[in-house]
Amino acid sequence: MAPTPTPSGPQADPPESYVGLDAGEAERRARGRGWTTVRSLPPGSVITMEYLEGRLNFEVDDGTVRRCWKG
Known part of the structure; x- marks a missing residue:
């Protein structure tokens, strides 16, 4: 039986x-671990709800x- 694949790259990096x-x-x-977009936001920011693969959001x-x- 084949081993279960282990995710790698940014999707494996827990927020x-x-x-x-x-x-x-x-x-x-985050950038060193492969996230293509890193967004820093102040608390309570109004943002769009579109999901963008490879983006990490920080409050x-x-x-x-x-x-x-x-996303």
Whole structure:
């Protein structure tokens, strides 16, 4: 039986691993791990709901990532 494939690249990188990091460090880490677009937003920002493959969104408050999600 063939082994179960392990995802690699940005889709394997869990967004919750960025929560609590300094925003600059989080962005460098995300880009280094293959995320093509990294978006930092202040809390409560109005954004479009379109999903973009390869994009990582950070909600940044006081220079720290408070929330992170794909798309």
